[in-house]
Amino acid sequence: MTPKFMLDTNICIYLMKNRPPEVARRFEQCFVGDMVISAITLAELEHGVACSGAAAAANRQALDDFLEDVPVAAFERDAARAYGPARLATGERKRDALDKLIASHALALDVVLVTNNQSDFVGYPGLRVENWVASAGTGTP
DSSP states (O other): OOOOEEEOHHHHHHHHHHOOHHHHHHHHTSOTTSEEEEHHHHHHHHHHHHTOGGGHHHHHHHHHHHHHHSOEEOOOHHHHHHHHHHHHHHTTOGGGHHHHHHHHHHHHHTOEEEOSOGGGGTTOTTOEEEOHHHHTTOOOO
């Protein structure tokens, strides 16, 4: 099955910590395989677990549980090729180097990127972005 949505790192963290019912309903509307995360997002989430000190065991379990429902898409050749034009289009904003990789991955897979930080993904030609938290009326994390 071809995915339709890619979840950005911040929405994954928000979902694992807050489990908002409005966003959960949006998940229920999706079929298995409709959503993925980028391998880049998994790397960011793993860093978060490693840095979480006393909460590391609970965060590891939350991430493992999350990954049972949302598969990880490998960052492959098409994503790497999409990175060059995406980086060129968004300039040399160094603070969002990983966002550029995630955006490139979403472009390569032709999926909608779901994020709470839509402003991080402005300027990527052809990138479709949605904020399920804002559209559910739950605010931002």
